[in-house]
Amino acid sequence: MKVKLGKVIQLNPREQISKGKVAKKIAMDNLEPYTREVSGYDLDIYKGGTKFRNKDTLLARITPCLENGKTAYVNILDDNEVAFGSTEYFVLRAKKELIDPLYLYYLSISRKFRTVAIKSMTGTSGRQRVQKDSILNYEFDLPEMEDQKRIAKMIGCLDDKKVVNDQINDNLVA
Known part of the structure; x- marks a missing residue:
């Protein structure tokens, strides 16, 4: 079924952290290219x-x-x-009854999705940003929930294996 992403997600959902409270901060440096896992955080x-x-x-x-x-x-x-983290993030939160959260992640790293997002960038050279409407209006074929979970699980197994291999490599270097 064809849907617009804005129908199945919340974009930048509202959350509360009191000013001055110590919390986990995930900076842009904690995101590795095309890597599911967050590489770390600071308090x-x-x-x-x-x-x-x-x-x-x-x-x-x-x-x-x-x-x-x-x-x-x-x-x-x-x-x-x-x-919390950078103001230069879009936060995509799955409406869990409509789209599997992990499937949403894999959709967001797909070449087609990224091409649409990149083409929507505006702003001065070197400081261009993706437009919110291009994310919300992105249209795609959404499989049934059972199929989403199966697809995300299969791809997730590959990511899990990559995490284990990276840990093994880190141990070999240490």
């Missing part, structure tokens, strides 16, 4: 920024970060924990 005093929870997808919206594949699936937080 920092919240002064502002984009807020998100586990199962959200962080999508860099500024050049060159988007072109370089900086996108991640948030899965490092505690239950009900809210973290």
Whole structure:
């Protein structure tokens, strides 16, 4: 079934972190190109920024970060924990009854999606940003939920294997 992404997600959903509270901060540097996992975080005093929870997808919206594949699936937080990061993220939150959160992440790293997002960039050279409407109006074929979960699980197994291989490599270097 063809749908617009805006019908199945919340873009930059509202979350609360009190100013001055210490919380996990995921900076743009913590997103590795075309890597599902967030590479780390810092504990920092919240002064502002984009807020998100586990199962959200962080999508860099500024050049060159988007072109370089900086996108991640948030899965490092505690239950009900809210973290924050760059204002240069779009936070994609699945409406869970319509789209599987992990399937949404894999959709967001697809070549077709990224091409549409990149082509929508406006602004001065070197500081171009993806337009919100291009994300919300992105049209795609949405499989049934069971198929979404199956597809995300298959691709996720490959990502899981990559994580294990990276850990093995890190141990060999140490």
